[in-house]
Every structure is written in C-alpha cells, then in structure tokens.
Amino acid sequence: MNRRAFLATTAAGAAVAAFPAILKAQGGDTIKVGFPGPTTGPFGALAKDQQQGASVAMEEINAKGGILGRRLEILFRDDQLKPAVGAQRTKELIENERCEFIVGGLAAHVQMAINEQTKKAGKLFISVSQSDEITARPDWGPLTFHEALNPTITSRAVGNWLAQNLGKKWWILYADYAWGKQNNAVLTEVLKRQGGVLLGSTPYPLGNPEFSAHLPKILAAKPEVLVTMTPGADNIAFLKQAISFGMKKEMKIAQPLHWLPQLKEGGPDLYADIYAGINFSWQLEDAIPEAKNYVALYRKKHNEPPGDYSAYAYSAIHEVARGITLAKVVNSDAVASALIANPVYNHYKGKQWWRACDHKAFQDLWIVKGRERSKMKGEWDFVDIVQKVAASEELDRSCKEKGFV
C-alpha cells in the first residue's frame, strides 16, 4: 500500500468511525430498537443485566429468521441516570439511527423524560422499570407501554402478604424521595385496610444512610414487621446497621423488592431472612417452561443466571417482535394497535396481558425470602420462593384513578 492509498483508507476509516450515519445505508434491512439505560452510575449492574436480557431476546429472534424476514438490531445507549441525557440519547436514536421503537429506562425520572421524546416523535416506547406515573395521565401517551411492575402493585402485593402472614404491627423506614414516598403511602394504606397498626414511619435523606439514631427507637417500639425502602447503596448500609443492632432477631424485616445484582453484592450474611417481592427469579426454571428456556439461553450467553430486571427487557424486546409480526409492518402506531388487540403474551414466566386503557402489563410476582449461606446451592442461590402472587388488575390503581375516563 502506498502512502496515498494509506492516507485515503485512514481518512475514510476515521470518517466512518466518526459518523456511523454513513453506515446507515448498509444496515437498512434491520429493524432497529433503541435501548437507553444507565450503564454508568449507581444502577450500572442492573442496567447491564437489562442489556444482557435484551441481547438474549435479540439473538433468539434472529436465530429464528428475524421478524418479517428482517434482522432485529438493538442499539444500546448510556443515559447516565440523568433525564436530560436520556432525552438527548432518545432523540439521537430516533433522528440519527432511525429507530422505530424504544425500549429501556431504569429510573422513574429518566423513563419519563424518554417518554416525552417518544410521545413527541410518535414512536412506541416500552418502559422496563418501575413507575406509577408512566401509565397514568398526564405522562402516558397512546404509544407508551409499561412492562415492569410499579410501586403500587409491588407494595400492595408485598404489604398484603406481610400483614396476613408476618404480623400487623409495622414500622416503616423510607428514603425521602419520590419512590420511597410512593411506597410509603401505598404500604400505609394497605396496612390500614388490613386492620393493622402503624407504630411509626421514619423518612431519611436518600444517599445518607446513617440509621443509628432511628434504630433504638424502632427496637423499643417492638414492631412485628419493619418495612424499609432503602434503595441502592443505602440498602446495604441499612442492613449492616440493623444487624449490628440485633434487629433481625427482634422482628421480621421486609422491603418491596430484591434485585439479584444487589443480593450478589451484599451476600447472604446481609440478606438472609429479609422478605421482599420480585418479578422473576431464575429458580422459577424448575416450575415454568418459559422460565427454563429463558434462563438456559441467558446462562449460555452470559455464564450466569439472569437477574430480575433483565427479564423485563427480554420480554419487552419479544413484545416488539410479536407486535411487528402481528401488524406485518414496522410502524409504531400499527404495532401498538396490534398489541392492544392481542393483549395476552407469555415470554418468560407465564401469562401476562396489556390493559387497554393504560397499556400496563399485568403479571405474576413472587414473595421471596433471603436464604442463609449454608442452604445456598451455588453462588447465585440467594432466595427461597415463598409464594406466588397471581397477576391481578385489582392490585393497580383503576383506569379511572389514573385519569382515564
């Protein structure tokens, strides 16, 4: 290669690297799904688990010949857990990459910023993390779908079970921000309906996990159940302090959710005997054929079992594919109509369905309890599945309560 050819090739290479738009013409045959998620930042482990679940769905679909004869392609983007970045990346995915569908978002505030962009651009958006507002007016749009559970469903399901099985004298400890406050409100209402007694309720500033001032007060009140909303790193700090105060022996401790990456980080010494809800746990592979299929595919690709949030992403990608197949056209409006006209699906854990008014996915969830180290079979066996809570629209707010007439 002479100098001139070398320069020309390098320049062309650099141009291609700088502007993937040039490659667009070659990739015209694929169906593109944009997938923003916070791969950097405090929820990085959960976001990566979601990306891996989405990739498993993509490969499964493409191995079977794609959709309408076209390959599915997922474009992952880092939203840094910031709404402005999530919004900008969504614009980039839609305008620059010509994605017709967006799946993703891993925090209420970011997914709602993404949702504003998809609403404006007229693209289908399937949200895959918790939020009450996303399926309620005014945030909801006709192309907004919500695959994940939400704080209302989770806390009603977990709260009912706790009151009926562990005791009706509670104390609630929660991080003082949107998610913590929402769960606190729902749990308080559930306990009242169950005829229980709320001995006390303590907010603390998110990201400031210093509980030693509160714990003696809670111990003295002798609640049967201590329900906590301490997300992320706060959760681990809280459990360490609670254990050092000997609280596990004095009362049952519960929280709305367990997340597999977090169970892994904290380990069984912290999480043993802690109750929580979960949308999916890989141990369900023994009971549910679809779960067995998903867990096997995921293990094969990533050499570890899937986490609970990856399953949302896996299911949502399959829903995009199912919608396109039903609609026979790659178009957001047509796919949305097709999904609502054929609302029942089952990709990884049994029957689910879209509710017509708000496009909320209804699905089973499970009450689980942290396992002791001595009882674990393998390094990922963190929970005992205690009971299934069957999917029910009663657990969510009604269409009317969400502002749909």
Place this chain on the structure above:
Amino acid sequence: MRSWIATHPVVAFLVVFAIFPYLVPYKALATQVLIYGLFALGFNLLYGYTGLLSFGHAAYWGLGAYGTGIALAKLKVGSLWLGLAAGLGLAAAGGAVIGFFCLRRRGIYFAMLTLAFAQLLYFVGFHLADWTGGDDGLRGITLPPLALPGVTIPLDTSLAFYYFALALVATAVAALKRILDSPFGAVLQAIRENSERASACGYDTSRVKLLSFVFSALFAGLAGSLDALRLNVVPIESLYWTTSGQVVIMTLLGGAGTFFGPFVGAATFLVLEDRLAVFTESWPLVVGAIFMAFVLFLPKGIWGTLLARLGP
C-alpha cells in the same frame, strides 16, 4: 477575513449556524449546541468580560427552564411568548436578588456564595414537588406553535425548532455585541482589568457589576427556557452544581473572554460527548484529558488560540 468576522460577528454567526444542522449527525444535536452555546455566552459575559467567576450559573439556567416549564405545564398559559417571558423574568429576578447579595464579596467568597445560592434553589426545587415535579422532574410541557402577526408556525419538527431557537439566540448574540460595544461594555472590561482603577475613574462599579450579573442571568435563563421547550421536561439536575460546572468547562475549552469561544467550546464538548459515548462509557476521560490539555498548554481555549495564531 478575521477583521470582517470581528466587525460583523452576528452575520458570521448566522452564516455558520444556518448550515450547522447539516454539519452534525442529527438536528437535535445542533439545537443542543446552540442552546448550551448561549448558556456559555451568558456565563462568559460575567466571567470572561467582567472577571467575576460564578459557580452557580445553574441557578439562572434552571430558573429559566422552570419559569417556562411551569408557565406552560402548570399554569397552562398556552402561548410560546408568555412561556419564554416567564422564564426570562424569573431568571432576571433571580439574577438581581442573588447578584445583589453575592457581589458584596469578591474572589473565592463570591464564587462560593453563587454556588450556595444555586444549591439552595436546587433544594427548593426538589421539595416544591407540586410545582416542579421534584426529583421526577417537571413533565407535560407542551410546545405551543410560534404565533407571529398574521402567521402561526408549528415547531414540532427538530428543524423548525432549531431555526426558531437560532432566531432567538442570534438576537441574544446581537444584544451581547451591542452591550460589549457600548461604553457600559468598556467599563465591564475595565473592571475586569482593575476594579479599583475603574471606580477611581468615577464609575459606579457595584452597579455595573450587578447589571452585568443580571444580563448574564438573562442569557442563561433564555438558554434554560429554550432547553425546557426542546426536551419538554425540566430535570431537577438543571439546578444542580454539575450544570454550573459544565458551563465553566465549555467556556474555558472554547476560550473565555472571546466572543465566539463559548459556542466553540459548547460545540466541541457536546459533539465529542455525543459521538464518543456511542463507542465507550469512558468518554469523560477523553473529554477531561482534552480539557486539561487546553487549560495547561493553551489557556486561551480553542477559539482564543486560533485568534492568537491568526495574528491581528
């Protein structure tokens, strides 16, 4: 060429930015550059031309964004002009009040006070969730069509919104040019060079500084307001100190104290972020290294260095 640009900056600005959307990978990125460039331009008026380092410019960006956002989403004013006016009014009022207090101190104390006021607004925004949406951010901001005498233009495509923003930003650039060319602008630079001497010459330096502060807040507020219209959401991070940090970086990268430096800095920062983030999560490492290289070796920034190299 250089002297022509110097004498006709607004025309030069319009020429470059008229074709800018076709030079970057997609239109929304061009709009983002335009808006952050305006934000940096406002910051530069205070820092580059008056010599006052504010670490709290997120306050005026955020006030502009929330002013417009609340007017459109909560008060349902339904007019683009009223929405913008609400943002600008709030930012100017915020600039006047905060400037009044902060300008009583100099140097690091001034910088820390501006930071403290901005963080104070952040916490107010966080807890006034009924108005601001709290940590979920303010959503539901509808973009009303542009109503001009005799004609109404919808702004819902990226390109239409870009040229609407360009018209406003160009007006702001022209206003800044007018400010800097006026005797008032000369006093600003006199204060930057030697505040005591400026006051010995008989200028009321505290009044001039306060005016400069309010103008700077107005530019930042217009930028924030446009960003609320662009994204249809106002995240609580708008008021957070990281937003203030970003505008400092953009301005220094482009060249503080130069007319177009802030736009060059914003464009460099945002285009690099956008393209690098597609390939690597460690893009801040690259942008950070470039920033440090400029601060250490070329402290005049990209545009400042270019101007110096081209000679007078």
